[in-house]
Amino acid sequence: MTDVNKLYEERVQRMEDAYNRRVPDRVPVYSMVDNYAIHYAGYSLREILDDDEKHYKAYEKIMVDFHWDATMYSSITKAMKFYEKIGGGTFEVTDSLQVHSGTQNNMKEDEYKELAKNPEKFLLNTVYPRKYEVLREPFNLDTYKRFESGVDELFNFLKLAGNNTKRLKENHGVLVNRGASTFMPMDMLLDYLRDFQGTMLDIRRRPEEVVEACDSMADYLLERIFSSYPEHVPGMTVFIPLHTPQFLRPKVFEQVYWPSFIKILNKLHEKGMKALCYFERNWEHLYDYLKEVPQDTVVGYFEDDDIRKAKRELGGKMCIVGGMPVSKLMYGTEQECIDVAKSLIDDLAPGGGYIFCTNVILHNAGDTKPENLRAVNEFVRDYGKY
Numbered sequence: 001m002t003d004v005n006k007l008y009e010e011r012v013q014r015m016e017d018a019y020n021r022r023v024p025d026r027v028p029v030y031s032m033v034d035n036y037a038i039h040y041a042g043y044s045l046r047e048i049l050d051d052d053e054k055h056y057k058a059y060e061k062i063m064v065d066f067h068w069d070a071t072m073y074s075s076i077t078k079a080m081k082f083y084e085k086i087g088g089g090t091f092e093v094t095d096s097l098q099v100h101s102g103t104q105n106n107m108k109e110d111e112y113k114e115l116a117k118n119p120e121k122f123l124l125n126t127v128y129p130r131k132y133e134v135l136r137e138p139f140n141l142d143t144y145k146r147f148e149s150g151v152d153e154l155f156n157f158l159k160l161a162g163n164n165t166k167r168l169k170e171n172h173g174v175l176v177n178r179g180a181s182t183f184m185p186m187d188m189l190l191d192y193l194r195d196f197q198g199t200m201l202d203i204r205r206r207p208e209e210v211v212e213a214c215d216s217m218a219d220y221l222l223e224r225i226f227s228s229y230p231e232h233v234p235g236m237t238v239f240i241p242l243h244t245p246q247f248l249r250p251k252v253f254e255q256v257y258w259p260s261f262i263k264i265l266n267k268l269h270e271k272g273m274k275a276l277c278y279f280e281r282n283w284e285h286l287y288d289y290l291k292e293v294p295q296d297t298v299v300g301y302f303e304d305d306d307i308r309k310a311k312r313e314l315g316g317k318m319c320i321v322g323g324m325p326v327s328k329l330m331y332g333t334e335q336e337c338i339d340v341a342k343s344l345i346d347d348l349a350p351g352g353g354y355i356f357c358t359n360v361i362l363h364n365a366g367d368t369k370p371e372n373l374r375a376v377n378e379f380v381r382d383y384g385k386y
Helices: 003-019 036-040 045-049 052-065 080-086 112-117 119-131 141-172 185-193 195-205 207-228 250-270 284-290 307-314 326-331 334-348 370-383
Strands: 091-093 098-100 178-181 237-242 275-279 298-302 319-324 354-358
Touching: 003 141, 003 354, 036 052, 045 052, 045 080, 052 141, 080 141, 112 119, 112 207, 119 185, 119 207, 185 195, 185 207, 185 250, 195 207, 207 250, 250 275, 250 284, 284 307, 298 307, 307 319, 307 334, 319 326, 319 334, 326 334, 326 370, 334 354, 334 370, 354 370
Parallel strands: 178 237, 237 275, 275 298, 298 319, 319 354
Antiparallel strands: 091 098
16 A cells, blocks of 8 residues: 555545544544635636646645645535536636625525426426526527537536546545535525525415425435436545524424425435535524434534534534634634644543534635644644544
């Protein structure tokens, strides 16, 4: 076994131990570095979109210059050139960022029954033509060529992401642990179909139809996961960002969000898979429900929660990820950052089941000072030994 292969296997084992709440050799240090990698490498988003080698080099540089045990990202997460070709989508390219282009209300309030009947058919035949310009144009050779060019860009994007993951593993022993990604059904409603206002109104006015549609969408999303990631691979997770529940009262969450949420988690559990759930904003009001998720299936990445309380309340059920405030990394001194990291390790590492990470995903150049991020990662590597 080469040194790179050995390093990779050590990282896989370290993450697997943490996922399963076992005590690893040391606390893993996890990278949630998205577009920040591009800024750190000195590129713009447009540069890396037009140059695959720069795209790889950006994510290689941040993985080599800092200590990490695993990362979510080997490339950007959106097929930006695909969206540009077909006209539409949720994101657009600016000088350096991906930004939301506005509301995404592509479904009418009286269409829930149709969505529930066949989510795939409804998305293909109803939603996508509303969302993507090329699908609204008269069909002719030019339209076909434009659509074909967009599909080519989508496959090029998927190939690039796979190649980057392979190169990081083979060249540097880097574990890119995204086996698959998905949304929970209601988060798809909010993000892509009914927007925030429409979703919240629908929850009040037609909750039964929302629940029925979410149940049907759960089956559709599970099929999509298992078609690309059919079984658990050591070190890997299914990444699931969670956008809606922080806006829901517990009883409403139980009625409309929980049934499809727990359905998906139970199916992943049956497959022995790990769900890396990004609990955006604060979830403390829903901890009683999170205590009912399947054992050792969720890897909980908490954004605004008191991370110590999350470990106390939920640490017997799931691995806890996060804790390092990006505000401190940006505005604090190196020693202040190390002091925070030490406190996190002292409080959260005992007994295992903790992964050190920033409390939010790093996107922008102003999210952290590189010297502070490097200092805390190296400190945790050395201090976080069991």
